Amino acid sequence: MTISEFLERVQNAEPLNAFISVDETDIREQAKEQRKGMLGGMYVAIKDNISVLNQPLSCASHILENFVSPYDATAVKKLKYAGAIIAGKTNMDEFAMGSSSEYSHYGPVKNAINPEYVAGGSSGGSAVAVAAGIVDAALGSDTGGSVRQPASYNGILGMKPTYGRVSRYGLVAFASSLDQIGIMSKTVTDSARILEIIAGEDARDATTVPEPVPPFSQNLESQAGDWKIGLPEEYFTEGLSTSVRQAVDTQVATLKDAGATIVPISLPHTEFAIAIYYIITSAEASSNLARYDGVRYGFRHESDDLLEMYNRTRAGGFGTEVKRRIMLGTYVLSSGYYDAYYDKAQRVRRLLQSDFSNAFQSVDAIITPTTPTTAFKRGEKMDDPLAMYLNDIYTVSVNLAGLPAMSLPVGTDEDGLPIGLQIIAPAFKEETIFKIGTLIERLKS
Amino acid sequence: MKYEVVIGLEVHAQLSTNSKIFCTCANRYGEAPNTLTCPVCLGMPGTLPVLNEQAIHFAIKTGLALECSIRRYSRTARKNYFYPDLPKGYQISQYEDPICYNGKLLIETDGKPREIGITRIHIEEDAGKSIHGMGSGTGVDFNRCGVPLIEIVSEPDMRSPAEARAYLAKLKQILKYLNVSDCNMEEGSLRCDANVSLRPMGATTLGTKTEVKNMNSFRAVEKALEYEVARQTTVLDEGGRIEAVTLFWNDATEEAVLMRSKEEAHDYRYFPEPDLVPISVPEAMVETIRGQLPELPAARAERFLKAYGLNEETVRILIAEVEWARYFEDVVKTGVKAKSAATWVTGEVLRVLKEREAGLDDFPVSASRLGELIRYIEAGKISNQAAKKVFETMLTSDQAVAELIEAAGLSQVSDTDFLETIIREVLAAHPEELARYREGKKQLMGFFVGQVMKKSKGRANPKIVNQLLQSALESD
Numbered sequence: 071m072t073i074s075e076f077l078e079r080v081q082n083a084e085p086l087n088a089f090i091s092v093d094e095t096d097i098r099e100q101a102k103e104q105r106k107g108m109l110g111g112m113y114v115a116i117k118d119n120i121s122v123l124n125q126p127l128s129c130a131s132h133i134l135e136n137f138v139s140p141y142d143a144t145a146v147k148k149l150k151y152a153g154a155i156i157a158g159k160t161n162m163d164e165f166a167m168g169s170s171s172e173y174s175h176y177g178p179v180k181n182a183i184n185p186e187y188v189a190g191g192s193s194g195g196s197a198v199a200v201a202a203g204i205v206d207a208a209l210g211s212d213t214g215g216s217v218r219q220p221a222s223y224n225g226i227l228g229m230k231p232t233y234g235r236v237s238r239y240g241l242v243a244f245a246s247s248l249d250q251i252g253i254m255s256k257t258v259t260d261s262a263r264i265l266e267i268i269a270g271e272d273a274r275d276a277t278t279v280p281e282p283v284p285p286f287s288q289n290l291e292s293q294a295g296d297w298k299i300g301l302p303e304e305y306f307t308e309g310l311s312t313s314v315r316q317a318v319d320t321q322v323a324t325l326k327d328a329g330a331t332i333v334p335i336s337l338p339h340t341e342f343a344i345a346i347y348y349i350i351t352s353a354e355a356s357s358n359l360a361r362y363d364g365v366r367y368g369f370r371h372e373s374d375d376l377l378e379m380y381n382r383t384r385a386g387g388f389g390t391e392v393k394r395r396i397m398l399g400t401y402v403l404s405s406g407y408y409d410a411y412y413d414k415a416q417r418v419r420r421l422l423q424s425d426f427s428n429a430f431q432s433v434d435a436i437i438t439p440t441t442p443t444t445a446f447k448r449g450e451k452m453d454d455p456l457a458m459y460l461n462d463i464y465t466v467s468v469n470l471a472g473l474p475a476m477s478l479p480v481g482t483d484e485d486g487l488p489i490g491l492q493i494i495a496p497a498f499k500e501e502t503i504f505k506i507g508t509l510i511e512r513l514k515s
Numbered sequence: 516m517k518y519e520v521v522i523g524l525e526v527h528a529q530l531s532t533n534s535k536i537f538c539t540c541a542n543r544y545g546e547a548p549n550t551l552t553c554p555v556c557l558g559m560p561g562t563l564p565v566l567n568e569q570a571i572h573f574a575i576k577t578g579l580a581l582e583c584s585i586r587r588y589s590r591t592a593r594k595n596y597f598y599p600d601l602p603k604g605y606q607i608s609q610y611e612d613p614i615c616y617n618g619k620l621l622i623e624t625d626g627k628p629r630e631i632g633i634t635r636i637h638i639e640e641d642a643g644k645s646i647h648g649m650g651s652g653t654g655v656d657f658n659r660c661g662v663p664l665i666e667i668v669s670e671p672d673m674r675s676p677a678e679a680r681a682y683l684a685k686l687k688q689i690l691k692y693l694n695v696s697d698c699n700m701e702e703g704s705l706r707c708d709a710n711v712s713l714r715p716m717g718a719t720t721l722g723t724k725t726e727v728k729n730m731n732s733f734r735a736v737e738k739a740l741e742y743e744v745a746r747q748t749t750v751l752d753e754g755g756r757i758e759a760v761t762l763f764w765n766d767a768t769e770e771a772v773l774m775r776s777k778e779e780a781h782d783y784r785y786f787p788e789p790d791l792v793p794i795s796v797p798e799a800m801v802e803t804i805r806g807q808l809p810e811l812p813a814a815r816a817e818r819f820l821k822a823y824g825l826n827e828e829t830v831r832i833l834i835a836e837v838e839w840a841r842y843f844e845d846v847v848k849t850g851v852k853a854k855s856a857a858t859w860v861t862g863e864v865l866r867v868l869k870e871r872e873a874g875l876d877d878f879p880v881s882a883s884r885l886g887e888l889i890r891y892i893e894a895g896k897i898s899n900q901a902a903k904k905v906f907e908t909m910l911t912s913d914q915a916v917a918e919l920i921e922a923a924g925l926s927q928v929s930d931t932d933f934l935e936t937i938i939r940e941v942l943a944a945h946p947e948e949l950a951r952y953r954e955g956k957k958q959l960m961g962f963f964v965g966q967v968m969k970k971s972k973g974r975a976n977p978k979i980v981n982q983l984l985q986s987a988l989e990s991d
Contacts, residue, residue, distance in 0.1 A: 121561045134560065141554050143561060242560040246789035276565050276791050354789055357595050360604020361558045365655070380597055403595070403784035412786060 071206075073101050076113055076157065079204045086180045088189075088198040090118045091126045092158035100155045107153030108263060114149055115199040115208040118159040119166055120251065121240035122146050125156075129242050130174035131164045133362045133369045133387030143240020144275065145209060145251050145268040152267045157205045160195030164389045165359065166211055166244045168192050169219060169461040172452055173391045180448070182224045183488060187445040190220030193254065197224040200254045207255040207264055213244050214347055215440075215465025217252030218477035222440035222490025225479045227507070229253040229261045232497045233472035234279035236265075237272035243358040245351035246277075248469040258507040261476070262286035265500060281498050292505040294328035294513075299506075300335035300433035305464055311443045313483035318439045318491050321480045324513050325506075333433060337425040339418065340467060344459060346415040346422070347466040349402050353412050355392075356399025362387060394455065423471045430496045435506055438464050440477040440490030464492060474500045478507050516752065518713040520744050521721060522679045523634075523671035526686060527664050528696040529641060529704040530573045536640050536663035537564030537607065544702055548646070548656035556661035558602030563790050566591075570663035571614070571794060573695040574638045575804050577665055578615025580689050580811055581633045585801050589614040591638075591788040596781055600643035600655050608666075610785040613637035614794060620669075620689070621813070622681045631682050632670030639664050659703075665695075671710065671721065676740035680733050683707055688812055692837045700732050707736055711743045713751060723757040727771055729764045739764040742771055815840055823853035832861045838875040839865070842882050849886025851893060859885060863906055880909045887916045895976055896920075897927050927976045931983065934967070934975055938987050941966045952988060960984065 071079075080092050105111040116122055119129045121139040123146075128134045146156065163173040171179035171194025179194035181187035182201035189198045193210025197220035200208050210217040212230040221228025230252040241251055251268065255261045269283045301322065306315065326332045364370035364383030371382035388396070402411035429436060441461055451458045468475040474497070477490040491510075495502040535542050538555035555562045578585050592610035618633035643660040647653050667686065673679045687705060690696045698705040712724035727743055730736045742764075747757055761780075762771035810818070812834050819830040819840075834840045839860065846856040864885070868878065888905060891897045897905065897920055908919050920926050928934065941963060942949055952959045967980050 119561075127560060129560070137560070139561070140559060141562075239563050240561045243790075274565060275563050277563075277789075353786060357593050357605050357784070357786070360595060360597065361560070361602060363597060363599075363604060365599045366557065366602060367559075376599070400784065403786055405782050405784070408784075408786070 071113060073098060076204070079202075080158070083199075083202045083204050086182060086185065086189075086198050086202060087177050088160055088179055088195040088202065088204065089115070089158045090128055090130060090161050090176050090195070093125060096125070097155060097157060105153040105155065107151065108267060109149065110153035112154045112207065112260075113157040113205040114154045114264070115157045115160050115196055115205040116146060117162055117166075117193050117196050117208070117210045119162060119211055119242040119244075120146060120209055121242075122156055122159065125159060127159075127242070128175070129165045130162045130176055131362075131388065131392070132175045133383070134367075135175075135369050137368050139240075141240065143251075144237035144272045146240060148268050149209075149264075158199075160193070160199055160208060160210075162195055162210075163192035163216075164392050165242070165355070166192040166213055166216055166249075167355070167391050167395055169215070169458050170446075170448070170451065171195060171220065172448060173389055175389065178448055181445050181487075183486065184445075186447060187487065188223065188448050188450075190223035190441075190445060192216040192220075193228075193252070194220045196254050197221050197226060197228070200224070200256060201226050207253060207260050209268075210252050210254050211241055211244070212250055212252040212465075212469065213248045213351060214469050215462045217254060218440050218465050218475060218490065218492060219461060221254050222477045222479070223445040223488065225482070225488030227253075227255050227258065227261050227479070228440075228477045228490075229255075229265060229500075229503070230468065230475050231265060231269065231500055232279075232474040233469070234277050235269050235281070235474070235498065235500070237268075237270075237275040237278050239272055239274035243354075245354040246358060247354060248347075248351060248472075250469070258290060258478070258504055258511055259287055261507075262290060262504045279498070284501055286501055286504050289501060290504055290508040292509060294325055294330040294509055297325075297435065297502075297506060297509075298331040298333065298433045299325065300333055300429055300436045302335050302337045302340065302429070302436060302438060304337050304340035305438040309442050309460070309463070310439060311483075314439045314441070314443060314489050317481045317483075317489040318437070321491055321510060322437060325509070328509070328513060335429045335433060335436065337422075337429060337467070339422045339425050342418050343422060343467040343470060344463055346418050347462070347470060348398070348459060349411050349415040350419065350470070352395045352399035353403050354399070356396045356403065359388075359392065359396055391455070419470050422467055426467075426471045426473060426494075426496075434495070434499075435502050436494040438492045438494065440464060440492040444483045444485070444487035444489055468492075468494055473497055474503055476503045476507055478510060480510070517716045518748060518751065519716050519718070520674055520676075521671045521712045521714060521724075522673040522676070522740060523710045523724075524667075524669045524673070524679060524682060525708045525710070526667045526669075526683065527706040527708075528577075528667065528690055528698060530570055530663040530665060530695055531697055531704075532567055532569040532573065532663050534567060534569075535661035536567045536570050536638070537661055540661065542662050543658075544697075544704070546658055548654070548658060551658040552660070556602070557657055558604075564607060564788075566791055566794065567663060570638055571796070572804060573663070573693075574614050574636060574665050575796065575801060576693050576808065577667070577690065577695055578618060578636050579801070579805050579808060580693055581615070581618035581620055581636070581667070583615035583618030583633060583636060585796055586612055586614055586616065587796055587798070588612070588793045589796070590793050591791045592785045593788050594639075595784045598642070599653070600645050600657075600660070602643070602657065602660060606640060606642065607788055607791070608639035609637035614796070620682065620685060622678070622685045624675070624678050624681050629672075629678065631672045634668045634670050636665050636667050639666060671712070671724075676737045676744060679709060679740055680737045683736055684733060685812075688835065688837075692809055692811055692815075694809070694837075703731075706731075709736070709740055709743075711740060711747065712757070713744065713747045723759050725757065725759065726761045727764055728761060728774065729766075731766065735764060735766050738766075738769060739771055742769065746771070823847070823857070825853065825857050829857050829861055832865070833857060836875075842875055842878075845882030846886045846889070849883055849890070851886050851889040855889050855893065856886070859889060863903060867910065879911070879913070880906070884909060884916060891916070891920065895927060895978065898973060898977065900973055901927070924974075926974065928971055928974045931979065934971070934980060934983055935987070937967055937970050937975070938963075938980075938983055941970060942987060949988075960988075963988070
C-alpha cells in the first residue's frame with residue numbers, strides 16, 4: 071500500500087474513530103527509507119497505551135493529554151527493525167479498562183462491520199483499523215480479553231501470547247501480572263510473523279522468559295489427526311447465545327470430521343474467574359495508576375495546596391470506569407481487607423492455573439467461544455458495569471493462568487455480526503495455536 | 516517511678532553500587548539536579564524496573580556480617596503512598612520475606628558487651644528530594660530516586676540513648692569495613708529512625724512506642740532519644756498515656772515536634788511487586804559472598820593485638836575507621852616498627868585529620884612517605900622532635916623526604932668531634948652543676964643533656980650525647 075492510499079483510508083474511516091493520532095510527517099519519513107526485513111513495508115497500528123518514541127501516548131485518558139513518549143516500547147523497536155511502518159496510535163478504553171472502547175476521552179470507537187455496534191475493547195481501535203483495512207495489522211494489549219474480544223467483534227484474528235513471551239517494556243501497565251501485548255491481523259501467517267519478531271526475553275522486562283522463539287511462520291502446517299482438543303463444559307452453559315454456540319459447534323464438528331480428537335474436559339474453578347480477575351486487576355491498577363499525579367507530566371489541576379492538586383488532578387483527569395477500578399483496588403488492598411480479597415484471590419488464581427495444567431495433561435489445546443454474544447449496541451452497557459464485565463467471562467481465565475490464546479473468526483450471526491472462536495494452548499505453545507488456526511482457515515476455504 | 520528505656524532502631528544505608536537499583540543511571544551524590552535520571556527512575560508510563568544484582572550482593576554481604584540468615588527466595592513489594600518525590604506513587608521495597616533476617620550485633624557500653632538483635636535487613640529504592648523555596652514553588656531533584664537502600668531493623672534491645680548511639684556507631688563501622696555504603700549522615704547516605712518506649716522496671720510487656728525521625732548525626736540520635744525519654748517519663752509520671760505518634764527531631768531547637776498522629780498513620784497497602792520475579796539466592800552464591808567477606812573490626816582488633824604487640828587502647832583507635840587501620844598497616848609494610856607506626860598514626864596523623872575534619876581519602880602524606888620519615892628516625896638520622904617538624908612540611912609539599920629534612924636543617928648530628936666540643940663548652944659554662952654532679956647528684960645528667968641539645972638546636976643525636984657526656988663527666 072502506498073502512503074497516499076494509506077492516508078486516504080485513514081481519512082475515509084475517520085467516522086469509525088479508530089485512531090487517536092496519525093502523524094503524517096513521521097509516516098512519510100518512515101516510508102522514505104527502503105523498508106527491509108521480515109515485515110518490510112507492512113503498516114502496523116499501535117494501541118495508544120504502547121510507547122512510540124516522540125509520539126503521543128494518551129491511553130485515551132485526559133490525564134495524559136499532550137504527553138509525548140520519550141522512548142520506544144521494546145515491541146515497537148523490534149517492529150521498526152523488521153521494517154514495519156508504525157502507522158499511528160489507536161483508540162481504546164481509557165487505560166485499557168473496558169470491553170467496548172466507549173470509555174475513551176476521544177470518543178467511542180465504532181464497529182467496523184456495523185457502526186451502530188461497539189468495537190469491543192479495550193483494543194477496539196486496533197481491531198477496527200485492521201478490520202476496516204486501514205492497516206495490515208495492529209498491536210493491542212490483552213489483560214482479560216482486550217485483544218481477543220474486539221478481534222471477535224470485528225471478524226479478525228486476535229492473538230494473546232503467553233505471559234512473559236513479549237516484553238511489556240513500553241506497555242503502560244494496567245494489571246502487571248496479566249498484561250500482555252497482543253497481535254491483531256487478518257491472517258494466521260501475519261500473526262505468526264509478527265509474534266516471531268516481537269517475542270523474546272528482554273533485559274528491560276524482568277518477567278520475560280528466556281524461552282527460545284521458534285520460527286512460527288515457517289511451521290504452520292499440520293493434520294487435524296495430530297490434535298486432541300478439549301471442550302470445557304463450563305464454557306458451554308447458560309449465557310452463551312445460540313448463534314455463537316452453533317458457530318463454534320459447527321467449527322468443532324468440521325475439525326472432528328477432518329480427524330481431530332475432541333474430548334469434553336472440565337475447568338472446575340471457572341466460576342470464580344471473573345471475581346478474582348476484578349480483584350487482582352483492580353488492585354494492581356490502583357497502584358499502577360498512582361504515578362498520574364500531575365507532578366511530572368500530563369494534566370495538572372493547579373493549586374497551592376498539594377493534596378488539593380492531587381485530588382483535583384485525578385478527579386478531573388480520570389474517567390468514571392478508571393476511578394471505579396482505582397477505588398475497588400484501593401479497597402481490596404487496604405489493611406484489614408487484604409487477606410479476605412487480594413490474598414484469597416491469588417490463592418484461587420493458583421487453583422485456576424492448576425485446572426488448566428491438569429487439562430493439558432490430556433489435550434493439546436482447548437477450544438471455547440471467545441465471547442458469550444456478538445457485539446452489542448453502543449451505549450447499551452455503558453451504565454451497567456457488571457453486564458460489561460461479563461463480556462470477558464471466557465477470556466479472563468487465560469490471563470489469570472498466563473496462557474496463550476487466539477480468537478479467530480468463524481462466521482456471523484443473523485445480524486451479520488462476526489463470531490469468534492478461542493483456541494487456548496499450554497504456556498509457550500503458541501505454535502499449536504497457529505497450526506490449529508491454519509487448519510481452521512484451510513478447512514473454511 | 517523508675518522506668519526501663521526500650522529502643523529499637525531502623526537504619527537506612529544507601530548502597531554504593533555503580534548504578535541505581537532498578538535502572539542503569541549512575542549512583543552518585545552531588546550532581547546537578549535531575550541529571551542522573553531516565554524514563555525508568557522518573558516513573559514514565561510503561562517503564563519497568565530491573566533489579567541490580569550488585570545491590571543484592573551488598574545486602575547479603577551486610578546480612579552475613581551481621582550474622583543473619585539469608586532467605587533463598589525473597590520477594591519485593593510495593594509500598595503505596597503519594598508524595599511529589601516518589602514518581603511511581605509507590606516505593607519498591609520488601610515487606611514479607613526480607614532478604615536477610617534474624618541476625619545480631621555485639622556492642623560495648625560501659626566496657627560491658629551487649630548483644631543487639633537484628634530483626635531484618637531488606638532492600639528498597641530511595642525517593643527523590645524536594646527542594647523548597649525555589650521561586651514560587653517547590654522543585655524535585657530525582658537524582659537520588661532509585662538509589663539502592665538497605666533498611667536494617669533492630670530488635671527493641673537497646674536500653675539507653677547511649678546504647679543506641681553505640682549500636683549505630685558499630686553498625687556504621689561494619690558497613691564501612693564491608694565497603695557497601697559511604698555512611699555519611701550529613702549527606703544522608705546513613706539515616707536513622709528510632710522507636711522509643713518506656714516500661715516500669717521489671718515489666719516484660721512493651722509500652723506504647725513513639726517513632727522519632729530526622730536525626731542526622733550521632734549526637735542528634737543521642738540528644739533526640741534523651742529528649743524523648745525525658746518527655747515520656749514526664750507524661751507517665753503525671754499519670755498520662757503515651758500516644759503512638761511520629762515525632763520530627765529539630766536539631767536547631769533540640770526539640771521533637773509532632774509529625775503524624777496515630778490517626779494520620781498511612782495505610783501503605785503493601786502487595787507483592789508484580790513487575791519483578793522473586794529474588795533467588797542459591798546457597799553457592801551465599802557461600803561465595805561469605806568467602807569474600809573482608810576482615811571485620813573484631814577480628815582485626817584481635818590480629819592487631821597479637822601480630823603487632825600493641826596495647827588495647829591503641830588498637831581500638833586504629834581499627835575505629837577502616838581506612839585508619841589500612842593506613843597503619845601500609846606504614847608498617849614500609850619496614851618500620853609497628854609501635855612507631857601506631858604512635859605516628861594515632862598521634863600526628865589523627866591530630867591533623869581531626870583539625871581538618873577530613874578523612875584519609877585526601878590526606879596529603881601517603882603511607883609510604885610517612886614510613887620513609889619514620890625510617891630516618893629509626894636510623895638515628897633525625898630526632899623525633901625534628902621529624903614532627905618535617906611532617907608538618909610534608910602536609911603541604913611533596914618534595915622528597917630527604918630533601919625536606921635537609922632544607923629544614925634538621926638532620927641529626929652524630930659527629931663526635933663536633934658534639935665533644937659542645938659538651939666541653941656546656942661543662943665549662945656550668946661549673947657549679949658539674950661539682951654537684953661529681954659529689955653524687957647523678958640526676959643532673961638530664962640537665963646536661965638538655966643543655967647540649969639546646970646548644971645544638973635540637974639536632975644532636977641524643978644517644979651519642981648521652982655516651983659522650985657520660986665519659987666526659989666521669990673522667991678528669
